[in-house]
Amino acid sequence: MRATITAKTLQSLQPKDKPYFIRSTNGFAVKINPKGSIKYIIETKLNCRTVRRTIGTYPAMPLKDAKEAGAKLLQEILIEPNQRKTSTSLRMLFDSYTSTLNLKETTLKDYQTVIPYYLSDWMNKKVTSISKSMVEKRFVTIRDKGWQGGIPTHSQANKVMRILSALMNYAMADDIIQQNPVDVLKQKRVDRSTIKRSSYLTAPEAREVTESLSDHPVELAIAMMLYTGLRKNEALSIRWENVTKDLITIKDTKNHREHLIPITERIQKILDRIPRSSSPFLFPSPVDKQKNIRDVRPTLKRIEKNTGINFKCHDLRRTFATRASEVGIDFLMIKRMLNHKVSDITAQYIQWNSKENLQKMKEALERVVY
Template sequence: MSQGINPNEKKEQLRQKASQERINHQKIPTVIDAYRHYIEAKSELKPNTVAIYDRDMNLYLKDWHHLKITEITMQMVVGKHAEISQTNKSHANITLKLFSAIYNYHRKRLTNNNQPLITEFSPVQILYQNDLFNKLKPRKNYINSEQQADWVSAIVQTQWRGNEKANEYGYLNQDFLLTFVLTGLRRTEVEQLAWANIDLKYGTLKIINPKNGEDLLLPLGETLLHIFKQRNKYSNGSKYVFPATNNQNHIKDRRHVRHKITETTGIAFTFHDLRRTFTSIANRCGIGMYTIKALINHSYQDDSDITADYTQIDAKDLRDAMQKIENHILSDDMKNIIFNREYLTDKSTRMYR
């Protein structure tokens, strides 16, 4: 008091400060709430991406759900990354980068009286600063040139249940697998192919907003165009090129089809291996790198590559390239089998497995 200081005022200031800190703390979301707000805000995320995030949040970060995002420490981040890495190195990276994105989103968004509620940087920075993220080798598997003839032959000649029926399911498995290697599309893109995005008159298919956000218009080789015309002829009003058994949705998870061909040929492969097979064949056919990137919708605009700014890929170049790839992967014998398929309407026709 003798120094002009009112102890009651000081106590009130401390009380107000403590009260404000409690209010601020309450405004900071828990990990699970922060994640939900983040997903709601990021409407551009694709359903498959959200599904992966949901899985990782519930599988790997469930013990963090009830904690405030600011309660996650660098030590916890390092420990969690190491823990997940024991079972899945790729998802260890994905999960902690996801948490960092969630944290940074709320760090920029949350304020009180124009003052940020979160001032500390994401604790995941310790992984970046110390180069602790797992080093993952890119997968390089594909159907090599010595295997391709046997692989295609097995696909074209394998019989499945209802294989030759004159309906939307006729030759579905063969056509599904061939579409991968004749287009270089991703699994979900092939599964979700819709007739609305296929132009049978001009022989093109369109993929709307694929992984890089830019629509892809892809010309079709003559055999694939024939396949699609036949599928359309017997589509029975289906919205999708490859419909599910209810004819309302598209097919999903056809791993048993892959396994059948692997069992027949001894050639193990994934659906993404067929995308690499497509690009490998394109390279073997002498197709230019800019054209290959255009076919698989990869950006070739690189600041260090001035030539890319002047390179325009003509539609005819793309169509010629697609035909070269098709001619390389499909022999005349295989084409003849495809062009001369039988479609049976008799309900008593023997069903194949």
């Protein structure tokens, strides 16, 4: 949508189910996200592709300042390609990558936390100056020694390099570099393997946990995870508007595919225990009712103290899948209940959200008992 962007325009903007843009002249625009945040952006065409960068956030940045910053940023984007190749820093590449791609809010926050911390001394370096030896040395440092006095962490070392590799592939597509320096880890067969968690609760343990749960919002969310297999963020961010008499609709999923969950008798009992409030969320933050709960650690510690059972929220997803298998639910239905993507071509033709298939899924959910 094109329109003149004024202070009055910004004040009248309302979020929708999906992100959308209001575009003005000279590449200036605003992006409105489903959760209500409004970003100033600048975008233009360069080498037959759209380049988009974030300027700031409304209302933290005044509109006048955003337009001035956007004009300067546009000039930087449009400098000669050869100059851009030699002048692009890792920070510039990172900003371009994160503002151009439609990353989920949690993914973007993760990127913005990891890269500026573990590669803090590289952010102002030219992308062309980042070598294979630098990459290998930093990976080993994070993995074996810890970064800036922190503890050694194999998983974070892998995460840093996975994101850095994506950035470098992006730079290759933009003809800034010819080779991805992160490929050295694969070429040298550097051990990047990590032991995947496989912990879950047995049926008696899950039963003991459910019997100990109070009406605390996080504890009700835990019950919801045990009987639906939802990821932590999916369960905690359920909105009342997405709960009907028969279905819970999860819109913000990991694979970006809407997930419909039929409401069984046990799920309904959990919903009945959740008080309705002015918050749009089933599990609102005690600090800000317009946001959902994020930190579940105090509740998990309390449950462990009461039951002696230690677990993380993702263990509940493995618990749900394991129990579904134990009671005889077929593999394809378990994948459907977990909202996992299916690679089989025939399975992709199946319309899982048909009335009859949702009824089959409800019957399967009713069989998952502890």
